[in-house]
Amino acid sequence: MTRVLLVTNDFPPRQGGIQSFVHGMATRLPTEHLVVYSSTSPGAAAFDRDQPFPVVRDRTSMLLPTPRVARRAASIAREHDCDAVLFGAAAPLGLLAEGLKRRTGIRQAVAITHGHEVGWAKLPVARGLLRRIAEHTDVVTYLTDYTRHRLAPVVGKVTDLRQLTFGIDIDEFSPEVDGEGMRRRHGLGDAPVVVCVSRLVPRKGQDSLIDAFGVVRRAVPDARLLLVGGGPYEKQLRARIAARGLDDVVVVTGSVPRDELANYYAAGDVFAMPCRTRRRGLDVEGLGVVYLEASATGLPVIAGDSGGAPEAVRDGETGYVVPGGDIETLGKRLVELLTDDDLAARLGKTGRDWMCTRWTWPHLADRLAQMLTPPSDR
Structure with missing residues (x-):
């Protein structure tokens, strides 16, 4: 051996x-x-x-x-x-x-x-x-x-x-995981929640999510954004949230224990990480395990088009791929998934099935x- x-x-x-x-x-x-x-x-x-x-x-x-x-x-x-x-x-x-x-x-x-x-x-x-x-x-x-x-x-x-x-551990990341505890911890209640689990760095696109929430809130007034993770971009993101008057809308958790991640995914209705390529192609997303974990949890997924990220999503089947930095398209896709429960459920189930057979x-x-x-x- x-x-x-x-x-x-x-x-x-x-x-x-x-x-x-x-x-x-x-x-x-x-x-x-x-x-x-x-x-x-x-x-x-x-x-x-x-x-x-x-x-x-x-x-x-x-x-x-x-x-x-x-x-x-x-x-x-x-x-x-x-x-x-x-x-x-x-x-x-x-x-x-x-x-x-x-x-x-x-x-x-x-x-x-x-x-x-x-x-x-x-x-x-x-x-x-x-x-x-x-x-x-x-x-x-x-x-x-x-x-x-x-x-x-x-x-x-x-x-x-x-x-x-x-x-992917399809038992750890599963539609059966309870997210209610995380919703209570962060005061989310029964609101529709977009969740992003990732390090807080510019490539991941959390700033685009914050900007897109202006579009989202006009269509879904009670929607909330849950940003899970810590990193060097946290200070700038918090300033962006404050500048847009979204302090009561966006929750930034900071770093969280690894064994709580599945519960954070389960606290969301839609997963989104609109990553983008930076530094003339030197800073790209290799794949994005978070998309796979979210799909395994049964969530519809929105990914950016950086690097290999689109290969973690079957566009139109398990979620959507959007151009990195395209705030309008991102906002429209978020609204679509937050307002069409049947569509979100269908994409989430297809994603879960894909994780169980391929990943x-x-x-x-x-x-x-x-x-x-x-x-x-x-």
Whole structure:
């Protein structure tokens, strides 16, 4: 059985889609054959005690492919007799692959890509580093056709490029989850609620939701907006809410515990995250696990058209894709879903069915396990 060293900065208790993805994959690999090497973050010690595999935390809050980190990773690999390494994000930690193979018994290296590697593929120096990562890894994964199209010219000729997407726990995220407690906690009552679960950063489009609520409130006067998450954009968003006189309409929760997320989705009637591409294509959405979690909960979903996000929604069937930054179209779609209960229910049910047949963890974890197995052991 392959013993795997997972090297990652993206690991709970930090919150985010990538963290959920990497941890979800880790917990579904054979845990007696896994060890994690990660950076540290507040609450890590308590979190690590509950994991079914050993977690080694570095003293830094951000692992980089430095000589010190390379030596530490090699030491952990030798101590645990690892023969495969998985990088939770290809860039930049995949640069460690060459040394790990040379110094240890590791024979198979797999690097997961998300959205930021697309930015690396566009910049000359970063593109060279990404190609170097690919040269020393046996498999580089991609999330969507969008990311594959942009990564393939850089890495496709030097390594095996294979799809590996998020998985969803369809029992945790389910139409049966109770959202009433969250509604009471935030004073939402029986109001129609648009919910957005995401880090508060400009790409995610929470500002567009705030702006669109002028349109929404004219058609649905009692509608409320629930923004779930924290991040560096929070101060600006709160100022925007105040400037538009929406303090009694928009709730910003700040960061919330991971185990409450399903209840927050369930508190909504519609899910929306109108993400947009920024910085001339360097800042894009890789896929968007929140769309999948919302669909699994039975909500109709509105996504922005950034990067691979449209591939997480079947437009017109599980929800809608809107142009990022198009406030008028976003507002119209929100009103449509808030005022047509039959339509919202139909899209939500189709989304739930899609999650149960296409996006479950078991077959995705099996795919990763095959990638991690050295060819001589297959």
